[in-house]
Amino acid sequence: MGRVKDREKAKPYRHSIQAFFLIFTVVIFITAMANKEFIVVVLGLILLITLIFGTGFCGWICPLGSLFQLVRKLGTKIESIFFIKPLTKRIKRWTKNNRVFVDRLDRYGRYFKYIFFLWILQAALVSLASVTQGYGFIVMNILYVTVLVTGLFVDRAWCRYFCPVGVVIGLVGRFSPTRVTRDELTCIDCNLCNRKCQMKVDVAHAKRVEHLDCNSCLTCVDVCPVGALDLRINLPAHKGAIKEQVNAHESI
């Protein structure tokens, strides 16, 4: 375990950057700098960052992601209150015993953010009233409560199940050459990367992490005890060179 701690390199930097952008966002909104032009420039920058560095915006910069990490920390404090602890234990045991069901629920639950994204998009382009009046308004308020409650007790719940910005970033990130990559020869199949990934991405069985929900937080890279994981930029020329090396190796 000592070794795992020694390798926790990205975490302090990530937390500092997250804290900076969380405060920065609050200041921007308080000082009313968040006008239309500013938002368009910020969105353009986010997409550019995503094209180059992959989904790092979600893991390192997004103030909502950081906020929900704090909400989850509050949730763990609630879970450990003496009269709630027995219930927490029972829920954890139930989750462990029903892993297949829980995994399936998680997998299908992640689709909800695409529906939410389309709903928000139509509200922005066609009818804002669909989220501010009538049934839409009621659904929206139910969603606020659901987001908060799940955010307290599920890791990165906002990012996994609800975030419409994450949908765009995940899709744009597909075109980025930057990915967490696993060296299969070095990997000892300890599964620690999977256990520590807050987005519950299957890193331990991937060569390159292609999952749309990976937010490039690098927690898996930090915790891997043998250094089998790395964040790599795979440019087409680089890929070609690797293929040539493999072909040359095979033809020997």
Ligand code: SF4
């Ligand atoms: S796969 Fe790794 S980099 Fe991606 S979200 Fe999980 S821990 Fe973070």
Ligand code: SF4
């Ligand atoms: S990549 Fe590292 S942390 Fe993940 S299973 Fe392999 S050895 Fe373990």
